[in-house]
Amino acid sequence: MxxxxxxxxxxxxxxxxxxxxxxxxxxxxxxxQRIQSLWVLSDLAHGVxxxxxxxxxxxxxxxxxxxxxxxxxxxxxTCIGVLYFVSALWSALAHGPWDFMLARFVGGxxxxxxxxxxxxxxxxxxxxxWRGRLTGLFQFNIVLGILxxxxxxxxxxxIGAADWRWMLGxxxxxxxxxxxxxxxxxxxxxxxxxxxxxxxxxxxxxRRIDPRLSQSDAQAQVASYASAEMPQPGxxxxxxxxxxxxxxxxxxxxxxxxxxxxxxxVLYFAPRIFQLTGLGTRTAMLQSIGIGIxxxxxxxxxxxxxxxxxxxxxxxIGSIGYIVSLGACAWAFLxxxxxxxxxxxxxxxxxxxxxxxxxxxxxxxxxxxxxxRAAGQSFGSATHWVFAALVTxxxxxxxxxxxxxxxxxxxxxxxxxxxxxxxxxxxxxxxVPLEQLQRSLGTxxxx
Numbered sequence: 001m002x003x004x005x006x007x008x009x010x011x012x013x014x015x016x017x018x019x020x021x022x023x024x025x026x027x028x029x030x031x032x033q034r035i036q037s038l039w040v041l042s043d044l045a046h047g048v049x050x051x052x053x054x055x056x057x058x059x060x061x062x063x064x065x066x067x068x069x070x071x072x073x074x075x076x077x078t079c080i081g082v083l084y085f086v087s088a089l090w091s092a093l094a095h096g097p098w099d100f101m102l103a104r105f106v107g108g109x110x111x112x113x114x115x116x117x118x119x120x121x122x123x124x125x126x127x128x129x130w131r132g133r134l135t136g137l138f139q140f141n142i143v144l145g146i147l148x149x150x151x152x153x154x155x156x157x158x159i160g161a162a163d164w165r166w167m168l169g170x171x172x173x174x175x176x177x178x179x180x181x182x183x184x185x186x187x188x189x190x191x192x193x194x195x196x197x198x199x200x201x202x203x204x205x206x207r208r209i210d211p212r213l214s215q216s217d218a219q220a221q222v223a224s225y226a227s228a229e230m231p232q233p234g235x236x237x238x239x240x241x242x243x244x245x246x247x248x249x250x251x252x253x254x255x256x257x258x259x260x261x262x263x264x265x266v267l268y269f270a271p272r273i274f275q276l277t278g279l280g281t282r283t284a285m286l287q288s289i290g291i292g293i294x295x296x297x298x299x300x301x302x303x304x305x306x307x308x309x310x311x312x313x314x315x316x317i318g319s320i321g322y323i324v325s326l327g328a329c330a331w332a333f334l335x336x337x338x339x340x341x342x343x344x345x346x347x348x349x350x351x352x353x354x355x356x357x358x359x360x361x362x363x364x365x366x367x368x369x370x371x372x373r374a375a376g377q378s379f380g381s382a383t384h385w386v387f388a389a390l391v392t393x394x395x396x397x398x399x400x401x402x403x404x405x406x407x408x409x410x411x412x413x414x415x416x417x418x419x420x421x422x423x424x425x426x427x428x429x430x431x432v433p434l435e436q437l438q439r440s441l442g443t444x445x446x447x
Contacts, residue, residue: 004209020175022145024087035100056106060108064117069191086107118138187205203222255387301353309430317354326412
């Protein structure tokens with residue numbers, strides 16, 4: 001079974017929010033040391049400045065479900081592009097640390113909302129057999145954005161005293177392109193059915209997404225959306241109902257473990273980590289490009305297998321890879337075998353890309369009922385970003401006070417806990433229609 005050009009175009013456009021997410025998140029890695037010296041920031045104040053976008057993502061993640069349910073997935077996706085555009089220009093023109101932090105906070109809101117709306121939109125328009133690969137395009141675009149940000153930083157590094165402003169401001173161009181593309185995508189047929197009760201419009205959208213569908217087949221699909229639904233649309237507060245305990249718990253744990261691997265600390269502070277091994281500033285920046293390339297290649301590999309091996313299998317592979325690579329990195333720092341640190345970091349990135357990176361946004365978007373998908377995605381995304389912000393906030397302070405090897409050893413220990421959870425509790429969702437997942441997880445018509 002193949003997908004229609006219209007479906008692929010819509011999924012790719014929504015997934016481009018991930019490109020902006022990846023670019024905006026990691027572009028700070030090329031500017032963070034310059035910003036600290038320019039504004040004479042302490043380690044703690046520097047951690048606050050760098051993590052400010054992440055605190056914005058928490059706000060965006062917590063609030064992203066409301067516009068997605070109230071105004072629709074399409075309009076919300078478009079507004080994300082506007083937030084990115086404003087943040088990029090504002091960050092580049094900032095006159096001081098407070099001005100800069102506010103601009104980054106605005107961009108962070110866009111990131112947070114994108115992690116709620118883009119995966120759920122794609123999961124709602126995708127057929128079950130392709131849902132993993134199409135929703136995974138969001139993650140692919142994140143890592144593509146990360147790679148382009150590293151390349152952009154290396155290219156702009158040293159062009160002048162204000163090189164960091166160009167690094168941050170250049171993100172306005174893809175933000176504008178993405179915003180315009182969003183104007184041409186259709187609304188989610190599931191949203192149209194559940195939140196607007198417009199079955200005819202939902203049927204027309206389905207046939208626009210996949211012109212090969214007959215009128216009767218499209219009508220049958222829309223009827224299945226409605227039949228699996230709960231009495232009324234859900235929100236974050238109603239997530240705590242006992243009927244949703246299982247997906248809430250799974251969303252929290254996959255997001256929690258995602259960030260306690262240390263992935264954002266490595267992505268944000270990659271040049272600094274490489275400098276700890278004795279590499280020069282320029283060489284460290286170029287080594288960071290290796291992170292982006294590794295991330296991209298293994299994300300592609302993960303997307304090839306997510307609908308074949310399944311989500312749980314990839315998480316098992318990634319968890320073992322985490323433990324080995326982080327343990328090796330800890331040993332390298334503690335035993336002063338610093339030449340192998342970059343290779344350990346690349347192996348860590350590969351483990352993340354093929355496991356957690358490929359799975360997290362797909363999995364969270366699958367496990368909640370239609371009426372609660374935005375709220376559930378919001379909860380999982382907010383959990384992800386709270387821990388991302390905390391790790392990024394304390395990482396510069398932590399490595400200044402304890403040995404880097406001990407920090408990586410802590411991350412490795414936490415990944416042992418992730419492996420236990422995957423083996424013990426994580427279900428497989430591969431190839432199962434969303435409405436059927438509601439029934440298998442015991443969440444259909446129980447709220």
